[in-house]
Amino acid sequence: MIKMTDLTFAYKNKPPLFSELNLQISDGNIYGLLGKNGAGKTTLLKIICGLLFPQKGTCSVLAFAPSGRIPEMLQEIYFIPEEIYTPPLKISEYLKLYAPFYPRFDHQSFGQYIKTFDLPRNDRLTSLSYGQKKKFLVAFGLATNCRLLILDEPTNGLDIPSKSQFRKLLAASLSEDRIIIISTHQVRDIGNLIDPIIILDGGNVIFNQSIDDISRKLAVRLQKTEPGKDDVLYSEKTLGGYVVIDENRGESESNLDIELLFNAVINNQQRMGELFTREA
Amino acid sequence: MKTTHFFNSKRFVLLLRNDLLRNYRTMLVSAGAVAALYFVITLPPIFFSRGSTSPDFHLGLYPALLFIGGFILSSSAFSEIHHSQKNTSFFMLPASIFEKMVSKLLLTTIGYVPASILLYYLLTVTTSGIAAIFTGWSFPAFNPFNREILLSVAIYLVTQSMFLFGGLYFKNHPLMKTLFSQFAITFVLSIFAFLVVRIVYRDFFHGMRFIDEFMFNDMVSFEHLGKNLATIFKYLFWICFAPYFWILSYLRLGETEV
Numbered sequence: 001m002i003k004m005t006d007l008t009f010a011y012k013n014k015p016p017l018f019s020e021l022n023l024q025i026s027d028g029n030i031y032g033l034l035g036k037n038g039a040g041k042t043t044l045l046k047i048i049c050g051l052l053f054p055q056k057g058t059c060s061v062l063a064f065a066p067s068g069r070i071p072e073m074l075q076e077i078y079f080i081p082e083e084i085y086t087p088p089l090k091i092s093e094y095l096k097l098y099a100p101f102y103p104r105f106d107h108q109s110f111g112q113y114i115k116t117f118d119l120p121r122n123d124r125l126t127s128l129s130y131g132q133k134k135k136f137l138v139a140f141g142l143a144t145n146c147r148l149l150i151l152d153e154p155t156n157g158l159d160i161p162s163k164s165q166f167r168k169l170l171a172a173s174l175s176e177d178r179i180i181i182i183s184t185h186q187v188r189d190i191g192n193l194i195d196p197i198i199i200l201d202g203g204n205v206i207f208n209q210s211i212d213d214i215s216r217k218l219a220v221r222l223q224k225t226e227p228g229k230d231d232v233l234y235s236e237k238t239l240g241g242y243v244v245i246d247e248n249r250g251e252s253e254s255n256l257d258i259e260l261l262f263n264a265v266i267n268n269q270q271r272m273g274e275l276f277t278r279e280a
Numbered sequence: 281m282k283t284t285h286f287f288n289s290k291r292f293v294l295l296l297r298n299d300l301l302r303n304y305r306t307m308l309v310s311a312g313a314v315a316a317l318y319f320v321i322t323l324p325p326i327f328f329s330r331g332s333t334s335p336d337f338h339l340g341l342y343p344a345l346l347f348i349g350g351f352i353l354s355s356s357a358f359s360e361i362h363h364s365q366k367n368t369s370f371f372m373l374p375a376s377i378f379e380k381m382v383s384k385l386l387l388t389t390i391g392y393v394p395a396s397i398l399l400y401y402l403l404t405v406t407t408s409g410i411a412a413i414f415t416g417w418s419f420p421a422f423n424p425f426n427r428e429i430l431l432s433v434a435i436y437l438v439t440q441s442m443f444l445f446g447g448l449y450f451k452n453h454p455l456m457k458t459l460f461s462q463f464a465i466t467f468v469l470s471i472f473a474f475l476v477v478r479i480v481y482r483d484f485f486h487g488m489r490f491i492d493e494f495m496f497n498d499m500v501s502f503e504h505l506g507k508n509l510a511t512i513f514k515y516l517f518w519i520c521f522a523p524y525f526w527i528l529s530y531l532r533l534g535e536t537e538v
Contacts, residue, residue: 051371051538069534070285075374085365087302097298101291101374 001026002048002148002179007057009040009047017043018203020057025198027147028176032194033183034262039200041183042082045150048181049079062147075102078141082153086125086133094125094140104145113139116165131157138166142173149173149180155189163189187258197258199265207265209276217275218264219248220256233271234264247275286378295375295383300391311399314349318403326411326419335420342400342422343432350392350436354443355455357384358533362451367538377534385526388444389437397424438517441525448532 002025010016017040025031035041046052047059050066050073059066064073089097091114099105114121117135125133134157141149155163171193174180182190197214199207218233224241234245245264248254265272321341325333360366370380404422411419423429446458478485 046538049368049372051368053535053537068285069371069377071288071291071374071376071379072282072285074372077372079368079372081365081368083365085363085369087369088305089302093301097301098373100294 001060001062003058003060004047005058007047007054007059009043009052009054011043016055016203018054021203021205023198023205023208025179025181027179028174029196030170030174030180030182030194032187032190032197032258033181033200034185034187034197034258035183035200036266040203041200042152044200045079045152045181045183048148049077049150050074051079075144076147077150078102078144078146078148079150080134080137080141080152080154082156084130084133084137086128086136088124088126090124091119091121091136098140099143102144102146106143106145109145110139110143113142113169116169117162129157131159131162134158135162135166138169142169147178149178151180151182151184153184153186154182155184155186158189167193187262191258194258197261199262201266201269206269207272207276213276214256214261215248215254217248218256218261219246219250219254220244220260221246233275234260234268236260236263286376288376288379291375292379292383295373295379296386298373299383299387303387307395310349310353311395314345314396314399315403318345318400319407322403322407322419323410326407326415333420337420338400338404338422339426339428342397342429343436345400346393346396346432346436347439349396350388350440351443351458352455353392354388354440355447355458357388357444358447359454361448361533361536371536371538378530381526381530381533385441385444385529388440393433393436400424438522441522441529445525445529445532448529448536 002023004021004023007018007021007023008016009018009021023044033041033044043052047054048061048066050061050069053067062073062076064070066073087094095107095110099107099110114136117132117139119128119132119136119139125136128136134154138151138154141151155166158166167190170180182194184190195211196209197207197211198205221244222238222241223244226237226242227235227244232244232246235242243260245256245260318341322333360370373380375383401422401424404419408419408421411417442462443455443458446461447454450457478488484490
C-alpha cells in the first residue's frame with residue numbers, strides 16, 4: 001500500500017506543486033494516473049520512488065519511507081521513466097549485472113516477455129530503437145516480480161501490436177499483492193487496463209475512483225441538440241451531435257470513454273466531486 | 281535500522297561488479313590515452329637525445345600521471361547522478377547509499393592505484409625494450425616500492441577524496457570547479473591565518489610587516505610555533521582530510537534528488 005498524508009512538495013524557488021496532498025493506493029490494482037501537462041504526475045511518481053523528497057507530510061510506500069532509499073524497498077520497486085536510459089550492454093549482459101539485485105527475478109518469464117516483444121537478444125541495448133528499449137525495460141520490470149511497478153508514459157514509442165502485447169502482459173502480471181501505476185496521456189492505449197483512475201490537477205487529487213463506481217454513477221449518451229450547461233455534467237461536440245455525460249439515474253452501468261471522463265472531471269470538478277462524495 | 285539496510289556484502293560485491301563491468305570500456309580507453317601520453321613523453325628523448333635517462337625520471341612522471349588520471353577519474357565517478365536519464369537508474373538500483381558511495385571510492389582508490397602501477401610498469405618495460413632494440417642503451421626500471429612513489433600514492437589516496445566530493449557537488453566541469461574552489465578556499469584561509477597572526481602577535485608587526493629585530497630575538501619561540509603548527513596540519517591532513525570529504529560525499533549523495 002502507498003499512503004500519502006498532508007504531503008507538501010515544491011521545487012526550488014517555485015510555489016508548492018502539492019500542498020497537503022492525501023492519497024491512498026491499495027494493492028492488487030493497476031492505477032491510471034492522469035493529469036494535464038505540469039499537473040505533477042511525474043513528480044508524484046518520483047516522490048513515491050524516493051527520487052524526490054517532500055518538504056512536509058508523510059509518504060509510506062510498502063511500509064517504507066521512500067526518502068530512505070533502503071535497498072529492501074528498492075528491490076520491491078521498478079520505475080520506468082518517460083526518458084529512459086539503457087547502458088551499452090547486450091541483453092544477456094544486462095541480465096547478469098542487474099537481475100541479481102532483484103531476489104524474485106524470473107528468468108523464464110523474462111525470456112517469454114522478450115519473445116513476445118520480439119526483441120533481438122544479441123544486439124546492444126543502445127542499438128535498439130526507443131520503442132524496443134522501452135519494451136525491454138517493461139519486460140525486465142515485469143520479470144523482477146517487484147511489488148510496485150511504476151510506468152511513466154509506457155506506450156510512447158510502442159508500435160500498434162506492441163501496445164496490445166503490453167496490455168496483455170500487464171494484465172496477466174497483476175497479483176493481489178502487486179500495485180501497478182501507469183501515468184499517461186495516451187488513455188486510449190490503456191483504456192481497458194486501468195482501474196481505478198486517479199486524476200491530478202492543480203496539485204490536488206481531484207478524482208480517485210474505480211471503474212465500477214464510475215460506471216454506476218455516470219451515464220453517457222449521444223444527443224442531437226446542445227444541452228444546457230447546468231443540465232448535464234459535461235458535453236462535447238461530436239460527429240452527429242453531442243456526447244453527454246450525466247448522472248446515472250437508471251440501473252444499468254455504462255461504459256465510459258476515459259478521455260471523455262477526464263475532460264468532464266477537469267471541466268466540472270465541483271459537481272463531479274459532489275456526485276462521487278454524495279453517493280459514496 | 282537493520283544493518284542490511286546499510287551494508288550487505290553480497291549486494292556490495294554485485295554493485296562493485298556492476299560498476300566495474302559497466303565502465304570497463306571507458307577505463308580501457310583512458311588507459312590507452314595514458315599510454316599514448318606516456319610514449320609521447322618518453323620516446324622522443326630515447327631517439328633524439330644522446331645519453332641515458334635519469335633514474336629519477338619515474339619519480340616525476342608516475343606521480344604526475346597518477347594524480348592527473350586519478351583526479352579526472354574521481355571527478356567523473358558520480359557523473360551519472362548529474363545525467364537526466366542515468367540518475368534514475370543509479371538511485372533506483374537496489375543498493376544502499378553507503379554501498380554506492382564505497383563502491384565508487386574503492387574503484388577510484390584501491391582499484392585505480394594498483395591498475396595505474398601495473399599499467400605504468402608495463403609501459404616502462406615496453407619502453408626499455410624499444411630503447412634496447414633501437415638505441416642499445418638502457419631505460420631506468422620503474423620501482424613502485426620506492427619511498428617517494430609510495431608517498432605519492434598515499435597523498436593521492438588522501439587528496440582524491442576532495443575530487444570525489446567535487447564530482448558529486450558540481451554538475452558541470454567538476455575537476456576545474458574543484459580546483460578553483462580549492463584555490464579560493466586556500467586563499468581565504470591564508471588571509472584569515474595572516475589576520476589571526478597579525479592580531480595575536482601585534483607587537484611584532486609594524487603595519488603589515490614583521491619587525492625584523494623582534495623576529496630574531498624571538499626566533500626560538502617562532503620556530504617552536506612553526507613546528508607545532510606543521511605537526512597539527514600533518515595530522516589534520518593524514519587523519520582528518522579524507523574522512524571529512526568521505527562523510528560529506530555520503531551525506532551529499534543521500535540528499536541528492538532527481
